[in-house]
Every structure is written in structure tokens, then in C-alpha cells.
Amino acid sequence: MREQDLAAPAPQSFTVAEIARRHQISQGTIRRQIRDGLLEAIKIGRCTRVTARAEAVWLENCLPASQAAQPESSEDRCDD
Secondary structure, eight states, X not given: OOHHHHHSOOOOEEEHHHHHHHHTOOXXXXXXXXXXXXXXXXXXXXXXXXXXXXXXXXXXXXXXXHHHTSOOOTTOOOOO
């Protein structure tokens, strides 16, 4: 592996608990979204991580088009 490859920053990722907390929904809902293929996640051993990019795509698909460009409030949640 070249030294330049090691210097590249890794994409930011979050745990299921962090994603749930950020969007004020349960971890079970996040895990269901992952299981159903609605939220892309990666497994590293027993750990599940969601990249910032996957989170953004999930939010775009989860929110109606009129809300996607607006900041999220506590009333605008993507629950099952």
C-alpha cells in the first residue's frame, strides 16, 4: 500500500445508536430500515456503521420533496 493511500481520509460513519439519536427515532427503526434495504450500512465484525453519504441518501428518500431541502425539526421525523 502506498503512503498516499494511507493519507486519504476515511468516510465519516455513525453507529446505529448515533443515527437513531440524531433523528430522534428508535434503534429498532434504524435496524429495520437497514434490514429492509432502505438505509445502506456496512458491517465491520459485529459492528454496524452508516456512512454520512448513506444517511443523506436515506433522508432524501424518506422525506417528501418539499421537506428535503428544509432543516429538520423535531416534528419532521421519518418513523415507520
